[in-house]
Amino acid sequence: MAGRKINPILKMVLEFGPILAFFVGYLKLKGQHFLIAGTDYDGFILVTAGFIPLMVLSTAILWRLTGHLSKMQIATVVLVVIFGGLSVWLNDDRFFKMKPTMIYLLFGGILGAGLLRGKSYLRVVMEEVVPLEHEGWMILTRRVTAFFFGLAVLNEVIWRTMSTEAWVTFKTFGLTAAIFAFFMLQGRVFRDYGIEEQEGDDA
Template sequence: MNAPILERDPSDPTTKKEDVSPLLKLVLELGPLVVFFFANARGEWLAQKFPTLAELGGPIFIATGLFMAATAAALIASWLLTRSLPIMPLVSGVVVFVFGALTLYLQDDVFIKMKPTIVNTLFGVILLGGLWFGKSLLGYVFASAFRLDAEGWRKLTFRWGLFFLFLAVVNEVVWRSFSTDTWVAFKVWGIMPITLLFTFSQMPLIMRHSLDEHSSK
């Protein structure tokens, strides 16, 4: 007997979403990171052009402030376009605001550098902890994109849980071992390719455990 498929009722106005193109979704996710990278690289120039930004501190602090603003803009745009906020960007955004505020207030960039560690550890622990209690929580996030059997969701959840913990460890190694500029560059141009490669590597598992329309009825 197949496990029930997790789906939202399309007739429910509280859960109905508008379709957004994959390209626009990518822009909303990558936009704040690109802003962060640019602001850190051109922080002194931005401080000269916009003296108000100079009050935030050096380049990494200017980048942090603009990163927070760009993250808020991306979340607002996502809400306006879809009338919903994806759980992962929302949680990540909350951590950005908290740790970004601490970074600016205390003038200590350790907080913003630890943000990816905190977020990825949180996601990893939640996914693996859910499996411990018999819940494949990833299914609640990706049910609208994939239709998998119970075993498929368990395996995919387990792999993503480990991957998030891997990202947390990598972030700790990079920010503690290299310069701030190197960490920023890796955060923008390193993590995304690694994540894409991991995502594509899961396609064989997804194909093996996919359910067709008849098996879901």
């Protein structure tokens, strides 16, 4: 079910604002340590603790304004709460760093399960935005599935082998740029399998 339309700039702020706030907060607090209730927390954990309610709030506002959230948005905020909460509770940044891996494995697994059944679950999410023929959806879904699994592997490699600052930069800008570039490269699929909207009869 399609939601109500809202200002695209406001929508972008609600979707990407928390991510940018996390990045800025990390830059401000990186390398610092804070003693809270007898426990030492570094800046990353405190920024994560602030990111969780901010993400929940922005998602709730988006739902309030549009009357709709995609399954992807719901899954993302749930995993943010779970893995972010574990990082804060256990004072261990590894859980939050694993979160993108879990998100992309989940999405890739769901799309892959649909492909095994001969269906494109991606079509359910994107059909109103990008109308395609059935074969186009199957091609795009196979590519998106592989892409998600690739992002999951890439996230694991980066957070396990590089610094926290490198991972935060990758999460904030690298993932967004990779997704944008991926869909830009699917232009031929959109062109070859796109369905033009039928204009109403003037008669």
